[in-house]
Structures are given as C-alpha cells and as structure tokens.
Amino acid sequence: MIRSLVGTFLVAAAATSLMAVPAGATSSTAGATAVTVTAKPHLIRSKIQFGRCGHTCRIKVRIKNISRTTVVNVRLKARLKINGRHVGTCYDNVGTIRARKARWASCTVRSRSLSRAYDRYLARRSDFNQHVFTTTYYRYYR
Structure with missing residues (x-):
C-alpha cells in the first residue's frame, strides 16, 4: 500500500451534554470544538x-x-x-x-x-x- 504525504485532519465536535465532567470541576473546553490532528510522518x-x-x-x-x-x-x-x-x-x-x-x-x-x-x-x-x-x-x- 502506498501512502502519500498528505496528513489527515479529523474534527470532532465536543457536545457538552455528552461530556462527563466531575462534580465541582469546571470544563475549560465546554462549548468549544475539539480538533484532533494526525500529521504525516517525517521520514x-x-x-x-x-x-x-x-x-x-x-x-x-x-x-x-x-x-x-x-x-x-x-x-x-x-x-x-x-x-x-x-x-x-x-x-x-x-x-x-x-x-x-x-x-x-x-x-x-x-x-x-x-x-x-x-x-x-x-x-x-x-x-x-x-x-x-x-x-x-x-x-x-x-
């Protein structure tokens, strides 16, 4: 299998109703968009x-x-x-x-x-x- 140099970008929306936050703790990412980046390997x-x-x-x-x-x-x-x-x-x-x-x-x-x-x-x-x-x-x- 041949892979090219183009990286893959995955964007996942953070749903505040589905996030588990402990009682008494505040979430700094609540309502924000979480971004996961998978970059190309530097060979x-x-x-x-x-x-x-x-x-x-x-x-x-x-x-x-x-x-x-x-x-x-x-x-x-x-x-x-x-x-x-x-x-x-x-x-x-x-x-x-x-x-x-x-x-x-x-x-x-x-x-x-x-x-x-x-x-x-x-x-x-x-x-x-x-x-x-x-x-x-x-x-x-x-």
Missing part, C-alpha cells in the same frame, strides 16, 4: 549547501531517508530569499530513496529579482543575505 532530513550565488544561485540539498521504509517519488521545492525578499523558486525531481540512504538534489534559481538584488549588492547599496526554505514531497510504502 526524511535535509541539509542545504550553496554554490556560488550571483545572477544565478545553485542550491544543493542532501536528502536523507531516516526511516526503515523506501521513500518514492521524492520531489524538492526550494524558495530563495535575499535580504528577506523572495527572489525565486526552483524544483527538482529526486526519485526513490531507499531505507537509511541519502541522495543529493540540486536546482538553480535564475530570475530578474535575483539579478537586481545582486546588482544592488555590487553597487554597495544593500547586503546579500541568502536564506533558503526547502519543502520535500514524497510517498512511502507501508
């Missing part, structure tokens, strides 16, 4: 490296499968921010990662806003602080 870890970053930025990510199951259909999305501003997004299809193994993924960001940020840095008008947010999508056998 992978990642480590980010930068290459040279100028008018184009090369982003390398090491994705390690920390579970005992094979992870299939692994895809990477990397969002690059320079000085807190979003300058580009890149994607990579990694493939299958066997249990306890690691694979490298890399992608390149090329955009007009990245080029403008680098030009401002060369003209000494701003800094060039790089930050990458990565999201990894995958499926696993269960």
